[in-house]
Amino acid sequence: MTVRDMLSIGHPVLRKTARPLDPDEVAGGGVQRLIDDLVDTMRAADGAGLAATQVGEAVQVCVVEVRPGNPRYPYKPAIPLTVLVNPVVTPRTTETFANYEGCLSVPGLRRVVDRFVDGGVQALDRHGESLDLVVLGLSAGTFQHETDHLHGRLFVDRVVDTRSLCTWDEFRLRHEAAFTERARALVDRFGS
DSSP: OOOOOOTTTTTTTSBBBBBBOHHHTTTSHHHHHHHHHOOOHHHHTTOOOOEEETTTTOOOOEEEEEOOSSOOOTSSSOEEEEEEEEEEEEEEEEOEEEEEEEEEEEEEEEEEEEEEEEEEEEEEEEESOOOEEEEHHHHHHHHHHHHHHTTTOOGGGGOSSSOOOHHHHHHHIIIIHHHHHHHHHHHHHHHO
Protein backbone atom coordinates (compact mmCIF):
# COMPACT_ATOMS: atom_id res chain seq x y z
CA MET A 1 0.00 0.00 0.00
CA THR A 2 1.35 3.41 -1.00
CA VAL A 3 -0.32 6.51 0.37
CA ARG A 4 0.97 9.61 -1.36
CA ASP A 5 1.10 13.16 -0.07
CA MET A 6 -1.70 15.31 -1.43
CA LEU A 7 -1.20 18.78 -2.82
CA SER A 8 -3.16 21.66 -1.31
CA ILE A 9 -4.81 24.63 -2.96
CA GLY A 10 -2.14 27.07 -4.09
CA HIS A 11 0.15 24.40 -5.57
CA PRO A 12 0.62 25.09 -9.30
CA VAL A 13 0.08 21.47 -10.44
CA LEU A 14 -3.55 21.72 -9.24
CA ARG A 15 -4.09 24.48 -11.80
CA LYS A 16 -2.60 22.63 -14.78
CA THR A 17 -4.59 20.90 -17.47
CA ALA A 18 -3.41 17.31 -17.21
CA ARG A 19 -2.02 15.47 -20.22
CA PRO A 20 -4.31 12.86 -21.81
CA LEU A 21 -2.84 9.38 -21.96
CA ASP A 22 -2.54 7.28 -25.08
CA PRO A 23 -4.42 3.97 -24.63
CA ASP A 24 -1.10 2.11 -25.02
CA GLU A 25 0.35 4.02 -22.04
CA VAL A 26 -2.41 2.90 -19.68
CA ALA A 27 -1.18 -0.70 -19.42
CA GLY A 28 2.31 0.44 -18.49
CA GLY A 29 3.66 -0.19 -15.02
CA GLY A 30 3.96 3.50 -14.15
CA VAL A 31 0.30 4.24 -14.86
CA GLN A 32 -0.85 1.06 -13.10
CA ARG A 33 1.19 1.97 -10.00
CA LEU A 34 -0.27 5.49 -10.11
CA ILE A 35 -3.80 4.06 -10.21
CA ASP A 36 -3.05 1.78 -7.25
CA ASP A 37 -1.53 4.71 -5.33
CA LEU A 38 -4.58 6.88 -6.07
CA VAL A 39 -6.89 4.18 -4.71
CA ASP A 40 -4.75 3.69 -1.58
CA THR A 41 -4.47 7.44 -0.96
CA MET A 42 -8.20 8.07 -1.51
CA ARG A 43 -9.19 5.25 0.85
CA ALA A 44 -6.71 6.30 3.54
CA ALA A 45 -8.26 9.80 3.53
CA ASP A 46 -11.89 8.56 3.38
CA GLY A 47 -12.27 10.45 0.10
CA ALA A 48 -14.93 9.90 -2.55
CA GLY A 49 -12.46 10.36 -5.39
CA LEU A 50 -8.95 11.47 -6.19
CA ALA A 51 -7.30 12.84 -9.31
CA ALA A 52 -3.68 12.33 -10.34
CA THR A 53 -3.06 16.08 -10.20
CA GLN A 54 -3.83 15.99 -6.46
CA VAL A 55 -0.74 13.83 -5.93
CA GLY A 56 1.42 15.86 -8.32
CA GLU A 57 0.98 13.82 -11.50
CA ALA A 58 -0.33 15.95 -14.38
CA VAL A 59 -1.94 13.11 -16.33
CA GLN A 60 -5.65 12.51 -16.94
CA VAL A 61 -6.33 9.74 -14.43
CA CYS A 62 -8.77 9.78 -11.53
CA VAL A 63 -10.52 7.29 -9.30
CA VAL A 64 -14.00 7.44 -7.76
CA GLU A 65 -15.36 5.28 -4.97
CA VAL A 66 -17.79 5.74 -2.12
CA ARG A 67 -17.80 2.90 0.36
CA PRO A 68 -20.87 2.44 2.56
CA GLY A 69 -20.40 4.15 5.91
CA ASN A 70 -17.77 6.62 4.67
CA PRO A 71 -17.44 8.95 7.70
CA ARG A 72 -16.55 11.95 5.52
CA TYR A 73 -19.64 11.56 3.33
CA PRO A 74 -22.31 9.61 5.23
CA TYR A 75 -25.04 10.96 2.94
CA LYS A 76 -23.41 9.82 -0.32
CA PRO A 77 -24.67 6.66 -1.99
CA ALA A 78 -22.19 3.87 -2.61
CA ILE A 79 -20.17 4.05 -5.83
CA PRO A 80 -18.08 1.01 -6.80
CA LEU A 81 -14.42 1.66 -7.48
CA THR A 82 -14.22 3.30 -10.90
CA VAL A 83 -10.96 4.19 -12.64
CA LEU A 84 -11.22 6.89 -15.30
CA VAL A 85 -8.52 7.71 -17.83
CA ASN A 86 -9.08 10.75 -20.09
CA PRO A 87 -12.62 11.23 -18.76
CA VAL A 88 -15.15 13.54 -20.37
CA VAL A 89 -18.37 14.31 -18.49
CA THR A 90 -21.22 15.66 -20.60
CA PRO A 91 -24.38 17.04 -18.96
CA ARG A 92 -27.54 15.32 -20.19
CA THR A 93 -29.84 17.84 -18.52
CA THR A 94 -29.89 21.46 -17.43
CA GLU A 95 -31.13 20.49 -13.96
CA THR A 96 -28.61 21.08 -11.18
CA PHE A 97 -28.31 20.32 -7.47
CA ALA A 98 -26.80 22.73 -4.92
CA ASN A 99 -24.11 20.42 -3.55
CA TYR A 100 -22.10 21.24 -0.40
CA GLU A 101 -18.67 20.12 -1.59
CA GLY A 102 -15.36 19.60 0.07
CA CYS A 103 -12.04 18.51 -1.35
CA LEU A 104 -8.99 16.73 -0.04
CA SER A 105 -6.86 19.45 -1.68
CA VAL A 106 -8.86 22.23 -0.01
CA PRO A 107 -8.67 20.94 3.56
CA GLY A 108 -11.20 22.02 6.14
CA LEU A 109 -13.54 23.99 3.87
CA ARG A 110 -16.94 23.38 2.26
CA ARG A 111 -18.96 25.44 -0.22
CA VAL A 112 -22.12 25.09 -2.26
CA VAL A 113 -21.51 24.22 -5.91
CA ASP A 114 -24.18 23.63 -8.56
CA ARG A 115 -23.69 20.26 -10.27
CA PHE A 116 -25.68 18.62 -13.05
CA VAL A 117 -27.81 15.71 -11.83
CA ASP A 118 -27.48 13.64 -15.01
CA GLY A 119 -24.31 13.16 -17.00
CA GLY A 120 -22.66 10.89 -19.48
CA VAL A 121 -19.06 9.82 -18.81
CA GLN A 122 -16.76 8.62 -21.58
CA ALA A 123 -13.31 7.42 -20.56
CA LEU A 124 -10.87 4.58 -20.68
CA ASP A 125 -10.77 2.10 -17.80
CA ARG A 126 -7.58 0.95 -16.10
CA HIS A 127 -6.97 -1.53 -18.94
CA GLY A 128 -7.30 1.11 -21.69
CA GLU A 129 -10.73 -0.17 -22.73
CA SER A 130 -13.58 2.24 -23.56
CA LEU A 131 -15.95 3.03 -20.72
CA ASP A 132 -19.33 4.68 -21.24
CA LEU A 133 -21.36 5.45 -18.11
CA VAL A 134 -24.45 7.39 -17.11
CA VAL A 135 -24.09 9.04 -13.70
CA LEU A 136 -27.10 10.39 -11.85
CA GLY A 137 -28.06 12.36 -8.78
CA LEU A 138 -25.53 13.07 -6.08
CA SER A 139 -23.08 10.60 -7.65
CA ALA A 140 -22.98 12.71 -10.83
CA GLY A 141 -21.47 15.55 -8.82
CA THR A 142 -18.63 13.33 -7.63
CA PHE A 143 -17.63 12.47 -11.21
CA GLN A 144 -17.83 16.14 -12.24
CA HIS A 145 -15.67 17.17 -9.28
CA GLU A 146 -12.89 14.68 -10.10
CA THR A 147 -12.93 15.46 -13.81
CA ASP A 148 -12.63 19.18 -13.01
CA HIS A 149 -9.31 18.46 -11.26
CA LEU A 150 -7.88 17.13 -14.53
CA HIS A 151 -8.58 20.50 -16.16
CA GLY A 152 -7.01 22.62 -13.44
CA ARG A 153 -10.31 23.51 -11.74
CA LEU A 154 -11.11 23.25 -8.06
CA PHE A 155 -14.60 23.29 -6.61
CA VAL A 156 -13.99 26.81 -5.25
CA ASP A 157 -13.84 28.03 -8.86
CA ARG A 158 -17.47 26.97 -9.38
CA VAL A 159 -18.92 28.68 -6.31
CA VAL A 160 -21.58 31.22 -7.21
CA ASP A 161 -22.38 32.53 -3.72
CA THR A 162 -19.23 32.94 -1.65
CA ARG A 163 -21.38 33.31 1.49
CA SER A 164 -21.75 29.51 1.45
CA LEU A 165 -18.07 29.10 2.44
CA CYS A 166 -17.73 27.36 5.80
CA THR A 167 -15.38 25.13 7.72
CA TRP A 168 -16.11 21.43 8.14
CA ASP A 169 -17.00 22.04 11.79
CA GLU A 170 -19.49 24.78 10.91
CA PHE A 171 -20.93 22.65 8.12
CA ARG A 172 -21.53 19.79 10.55
CA LEU A 173 -22.98 22.11 13.19
CA ARG A 174 -25.18 24.35 11.04
CA HIS A 175 -25.73 22.89 7.58
CA GLU A 176 -25.21 19.12 7.49
CA ALA A 177 -28.67 18.09 8.72
CA ALA A 178 -30.58 20.18 6.14
CA PHE A 179 -28.13 19.27 3.38
CA THR A 180 -28.33 15.57 4.23
CA GLU A 181 -32.12 15.72 3.96
CA ARG A 182 -31.91 17.33 0.50
CA ALA A 183 -29.16 14.91 -0.57
CA ARG A 184 -31.19 11.89 0.53
CA ALA A 185 -34.20 13.14 -1.43
CA LEU A 186 -31.96 13.36 -4.52
CA VAL A 187 -30.57 9.88 -3.89
CA ASP A 188 -34.09 8.51 -3.45
CA ARG A 189 -35.15 10.14 -6.71
CA PHE A 190 -32.23 8.88 -8.81
CA GLY A 191 -31.09 5.87 -6.83
CA SER A 192 -27.58 7.32 -6.78
